[in-house]
Amino acid sequence: MAATHSETRSARHSRRVSLRNILVRWELLLVVLITVVTLINIQQSPFFLKPVNLSRAARDFMELGIMMLPMTYIIIALATVDLSVASIMGMCASFMGLLFMNGVDIWIAVAAALALGVAAGAMNGFLVAHVKLPALVVTLATYAFYRGMAYAMLGDEAARGYPESFTYLGQGFIGDGRIIPFSLILFLALALIFGVVLHTTTFGRYLYAIGNNEQAARYSGVPVDRVKMILFVLSGFMSALAGLVLAARFGSTRPDIGLGLELTVITATVLGGISISGGTGTMIGAILSLLLIGLVRFGMGLMNLQGQVQDIVIGLLLIISVLLPSIGRMLSRRGALxxxxxxxxxxxxxxxxxxxxxxxxxxxxxxxx
Amino acid sequence: MLKDTKFHLIALLAVLVLLLAGCQAAATPTEEAATEPPAAETEDVTEAPMTEEPVATEEAAGDIVIALVPKNLGNPYFDTANNGAQEAAAELGIEVQYQGSSTADATEQIQLLNSLIAQEVDGLAISANDADALVPTGQDAMAQGIPVVTWDSAIAPEGRDVHINQATAEGIARVQIEMAHRLADGEGQIAILSATSTAPNQNEWIGFMEEILQEPDYQGLELVDTVYGDDEDEKSYNEALGLMTTYPDLEVIIAPTTVGIAASARAVQDQGRIGEVLVTGLGTPNQMREYVKSGAAPEFALWNPGDLGYLAVYTIYHMVQGDITGAPGDEFDAGKLGNYTILDDGTILLGAPTVFDADNIDDFDF
Structure with a gap:
């Protein structure tokens, strides 16, 4: 998939080659890291390879993955992040819980929560694309606003008692084996769609074009503002969806649901080789990075290495992921040494x-x- | 090209070194864990780790591994609970692993619990970050035959076997009246400095205190006022000053809140009225040590988190051994704490709160 960056054809030739080398290199490195971590996990814990354990661990990362997909788009195209994703998640899950507790049918509540996610994303998009405010500031503001709304809806209460048909979203399995979580399949299907759109469609090429040079993209007819709007709406919708999956996994909703998850989402995306300066990155990288984070966290959990140690390792990986490409760029220039x-x-x-x-x-x- | 390859190799090496550094740490705790593997389901351990040998299915006490899971790490309250749990583990000859997430967050706690369930620990003693969100995880554990006991903060009944209740509202109210009674030598004016006027816990306790004061034993005590410091230090301090001004003969201030009790004791100390007005209520030893020693607050109460951890471990131990199932009416022995019965609502009551005074306060650090 990395080979389909036709949009960079217009970029300066030498630069294109070196950039692509770095990309290919980074995804390879992720694969190597994943292999190493897997081998360590197998060697260190007899429980790692048990399917039931892997499947339970996988469920813990699906909401993260769902939110990561639009975040990848936003970072590639806008070289910025949507800080409000976890708050949208909290607001929409709380809204669904509130409706459900007031006797609304669960599926109508679900539809309403998704619609609220679209509206929340549209508000971000409007402020960014049309009022021309910086995305970081806009989403920082709505980060607080949407989370506040979640508390306003549920207060100290928890919404609970969801029917099994709904909790299936987050707890259910495909088939009788109780091995393949439904949320995993949902994530993979969405990831496939997001990957295909990013790497094979005009829309995907627009994202790279805007990310490489917004002005140039605008002059060559890319509907930049519309794309921005679509990206934030997409982000809002997917965050709401992730919120529903998380609420289903918990079997309940509290207003603090998913608190702080935005930073984990951004971490996973950047670790996937999606450059924070925009214009580069592949969906495969993002997915590999999610797999790596999951394996590191689950493996270290099995080794009884506690949260802080896991954070340190993830932080180190992130530093490496930012460091290596810049060293690579430095070295791959002519006469590097x-x-x-x-x-x-x-x-x-x-x-x-x-x-x-x-x-x-x-x-x-x-x-x- | 050559340079690229070189770079690639260097980069890989660097990453591997860092990773290995990470795994060095893994080696220590895992080996400990591996020497005492949970014996159940040995047939699955095909790729057995180096130290492990096929173990008999009979569960000897030495093979039992219980995980004590606090809301988060780095909190002295939970560390004290862990001390109690380790004491119980030493008495029973079992292993208790203290495992927590770095933040008090349900999502992280669930990840941690899933890794503990995956390791097939023999029991989980949890202080839950979210009573509802942890229900599915608790059910997963129980479905796998792992007893789930909550302490300090419960999981909803469907997601756990037993919850250990630190105290009843009546017991908390009674111990505070008893302390006030002692401090006032049986008679005099007392006042209550509470949190907010809407705080449900405090209001329930104050309601019980008012009832208990009607009992013949406490007729000498006269409750002159109840004021609210809103659990803010400065407001509580000023309310305490106000009480001392308004009621010159006031003997005891009861503050059933950790913010209020420290602020009141400081107010008494600052006014130089130590010995005339005495402060009591609910507080933690670290926060109150200074005032116990100065005499501003000679005694106060709280449940002892160490006992909570201790009792949680004993409860799980008896469940793992099959002595009890966790059903209401089950009775068991909990070492130095004596005998306990599981109540009808599936909880165990730790007992009366612990009273801290100059004699015992230095034994506690939380």
Whole structure:
């Protein structure tokens, strides 16, 4: 899929080649990392390979994956992030819970929650595309606003008692084996659609074009504002959907549902090689990154390494993911070695050593405990 | 091209080194865990780890691994619970693993619980971050034969076997009246400094306190006023000052809130009225240590989280051993805490709150 970046044809030729090398390289690296982590997990825990465990662990990451799909689009095209995704998730799940608790049929409540997600995304999109406000500020504001709405709807209460036909969204399995979670299939289907759209359609090419140079895209007839609007509406809709899946998995809704998840979503997306400066990245990378994060978290959980250690490892991976492409760019320029900026190399080396020391110290102090 | 390959190799090496550094840590705890594998379902362990050998299905006490899961890590209250749990584990010869998420969040806690269930721990003792969201996870665990006992904060009844209740509202109210009675030497004016006027817990306790004050034993105590500090330090402080001004003969301030009790004690201390007005109520040892020693608040109460952890471990131990099933009416022995019975609503009552005073406060750190 990485090979289908026809949109970059117009870009300067030499730059295109090096960029693509980096991309290919990053996805390869993800595959290598996934393999390494899997092997470690197998070697360290006899419980890792049990299908029931893998399937239960997979369910824990599906909402994240669903929200990551539109986030990938937004980062590629707009070089910015939608900070309001987890709040939209919370507001829409709370809205559904509120309606359900007031006697509305669950599927009507679900439709209403999805519609609210579209409306919430449309408000973001309107402010960004037409009022021309910076997306980061707009979504920071709606991050607070939508979460506040969630609390206004449910307060201290929890909505509960959802019928099984609904909780199936988050807890159910395909077939009798109780092995393949429904939410996994839902995510994979959505990921396929998002991937195909990104890499084979005009709309997908628009995203890369805007991400590479918004002005140039505008002058060559790309309907930039409409695309922006669509992206935020899509993000709102998918966040609402993720909220429903999470509420179904919990079998209940509280207004703080999914609190803080936006940062995890952004982390997963960037780790997938979707450059935060826009214009590059593939859907495969994003999906591989989700798989990697899931494997690291589940594996470390099995090894009884606690939350903070997992956060440190994910953070390190993220630093590496930002660091490597820029080192790669540096090196893959012509005459790389002779041009190498000594102080930059020194900085990077020092940084890596400092991080390693920090991790070593941390682990040493933990084992003493 | 050559340079590209070189770079690729260097990058890979760097990543591998970092990852290995991460796995070094994994080695220590896992080996510990692997030496005492949960013995159930040995037929599944085809790719057995290095230290493991096929184990008999009979569950010896030494093979029992219970996970104690707090709301989050790094909270002295839960660390104290863990101390109690470890004490019980030592007495029973079992292993208790203290495993928590970094934030008090249901999503993270569910991930953690799923990894514990996957490891086939023998029991889960959970302080739940969300009573409802954890129900499906608790049901998964129970379906897999893992007893689920909650403490401090419950999972809804359908998602757990037993909940350990730290105290009843009546018990909390009674201990505070008893302390006030002691501090006032049986008679005098007392006042209550509460949280907000709508706080449901505090209002329930105050309701019980008013009832208990009607009992013949406490006729000497006169409740002159109830004021509200809204659980804000400064407001509580000012309300305490107000009480001392309005009622010059006031002997005891009862503050059934951790914010209010510390603010009242500070107010008494600042006014130089230690010994004339005494403060009591609900507080934590670390926050009240200074005032217990200065005499501003000679005694106060709270349940002991260490006992909660201790009792949770004993409860699960007896369930794993098959002594009890967790059904109402089941009785069991819980070491130094004595005998317990599971009540009709599927809960166990820890007992009367612990009273902290100058003699025992230094034994506690939470």
């Amino acid at each position: 002779s041009n190498l900026n000594v102080s930059q190399v020194l900085q990077v080396t020092l940084f890596v050593i400092a991080m390693a020391l920090f991790v070593a110290f941390f682990l040493w102090s933990r084992s003493l405990l």
